[in-house]
Amino acid sequence: MRLQTIDGETATLRAEIAALPKRLAALETRLAAEGSAVEDAAKALKDEEALKRRLESDLKDLQQKIAKLRDQMSNVKTNEEYRAFQHEIEFGEAEIKKIEDSELEGMERAEQLAQKRKAAESELADSTKAVEIEKEDARAESAEQQKKLQELTKRRAKERAVVPEELLRIYDRVSSSARVTGIAYAQGQRCMGCHMGLRPQMWNQIRDGEIMTCESCGRLLFYDASREPKPLAVVEKPKKRAKKVREAGVE
Numbered sequence: 001m002r003l004q005t006i007d008g009e010t011a012t013l014r015a016e017i018a019a020l021p022k023r024l025a026a027l028e029t030r031l032a033a034e035g036s037a038v039e040d041a042a043k044a045l046k047d048e049e050a051l052k053r054r055l056e057s058d059l060k061d062l063q064q065k066i067a068k069l070r071d072q073m074s075n076v077k078t079n080e081e082y083r084a085f086q087h088e089i090e091f092g093e094a095e096i097k098k099i100e101d102s103e104l105e106g107m108e109r110a111e112q113l114a115q116k117r118k119a120a121e122s123e124l125a126d127s128t129k130a131v132e133i134e135k136e137d138a139r140a141e142s143a144e145q146q147k148k149l150q151e152l153t154k155r156r157a158k159e160r161a162v163v164p165e166e167l168l169r170i171y172d173r174v175s176s177s178a179r180v181t182g183i184a185y186a187q188g189q190r191c192m193g194c195h196m197g198l199r200p201q202m203w204n205q206i207r208d209g210e211i212m213t214c215e216s217c218g219r220l221l222f223y224d225a226s227r228e229p230k231p232l233a234v235v236e237k238p239k240k241r242a243k244k245v246r247e248a249g250v251e
């Protein structure tokens with residue numbers, strides 16, 4: 001029973017140890033996602049700045065063109081020519097208005113993007129710090145787990161050394177199958193592992209101190225008189241049973 005307790009603790013510990021790298025990987029994934037949010041915001045902001053420079057340059061070109069047109073307009077001879085220049089200047093001014101509107105919109109977008117980037121950066125900084133702390137905890141936990149595992153392994157070897165080989169063989173076979181436990185208490189004429197009833201003969205032998213295997217689940221059955229519920233009435237019955245046990249033992 002002590003060996004089974006140790007094996008149970010070992011299985012739980014191994015599951016915890018296996019879960020740790022997954023937990024760390026999830027943290028790294030979260031950091032990576034937040035990192036790319038910062039990059040995305042920075043890239044969008046850079047694109048916005050490039051657009052602004054382009055608009056600025058287009059604006060300058062148009063202003064120069066209009067200044068030139070005004071120069072040329074002062075030398076025209078006919079009304080027709082004058083109107084043509086005026087038309088072209090008006091067209092250029094309308095273009096300038098459009099560019100100025102675009103610039104305003106761009107400034108608003110840039111402002112929002114800068115805020116977004118700042119928020120993403122501070123989120124990333126917070127997470128980086130939190131993840132560092134969690135990693136440090138995980139390292140400490142991992143060291144603790146390894147120490148505990150070594151301890152359990154040592155205790156396991158010690159317990160196995162005192163169990164007869166034949167019983168160990170059965171225990172190992174049953175506990176390595178789909179069932180988790182290799183040994184169970186026999187109690188109230190039942191196997192407490194699978195809850196199936198035991199034949200009277202077997203129940204007697206078990207109570208007589210023999211270690212037997214359950215016929216339905218294969219677990220080693222172990223009897224502990226202190227676990228048996230106190231008999232309600234009739235004091236005679238146990239005596240009869242005790243006699244039977246002796247008879248069974250003779251057989």
Ligand SMILES: [Zn+2]
Pocket residue numbers: 191192193194195196214215216217218219
């Ligand atoms: Zn059973």
